[in-house]
Amino acid sequence: MIEILSPAKLARARVTGALVGDILATLRERAVVGTNLLEIDAWARTMIEEAGADSCYVDYAPSFGRGPFGHHICTAVNDAVLHGLPHDRALADGDLLTLDLAVSLDGVAADAAVSFLVGEARPAESVALIDATERALAAAIAVAGPDARIGDLSHAIGSVLEAAGYPVNLEFGGHGIGSTMHQDPHVANAGRPGRGYRLRPGLVLALEPWAMVDTDRLVTDPDGWTLRSATGCRTAHSEHTVAVTEDGVEVLTLSSAARDGGALRS
Structure with missing residues (x-):
């Protein structure tokens, strides 16, 4: 289903998006050396509930997971990149942490992710990887707008990632979002420009470039959820929910x- 949000529903999406952005910013500040992933999940739960919202993950049970997910946020460390199930693990200096949060408030969902390094260590390979996913996200946002096509966004993402030397996995990517977290259209992280669904005002998309240093293959943890690089290399993931407007695109999850x-307005 491709959902086009009414102006009233889009106004609610802005509120949900702002909540997601602020929770992620707070969690990023709190995630320091020694922080446990279960603490991050508990903090996320408290902030979501205090806002009168719901996590989209607690009851999330798609065909590819061992559901329900049962936690409020995805926490992925180092070689983990998607659907990181929070568990009893303390963060160490130099860990690459990805936080992925989807929340529903007043019947509208928003989804965003951020990758960053914990502590003082700044491994060059990790810095470059995070930067590439952020630049890929900015490139997709820059070409989004009325009359652009999904393929234009996919091509923009893939061009940045491939130019940086990273293989691109096409199993998981961006998606439509609105009354529910995952909707059509799918936004692959590589593609051909000028192809696919034509964007319309009121369409809301979660754009999420992610990459692994030296492989495009994923493996699944025994927990049935956490997806890791097949080679054990580091990974990164950047995501924003954006709304197509009459004259461009608006980033909702800042x-x-x-x-x-x-920042990031086009």
């Missing part, structure tokens, strides 16, 4: 600080 700075 934090308050980023919104005040006018």
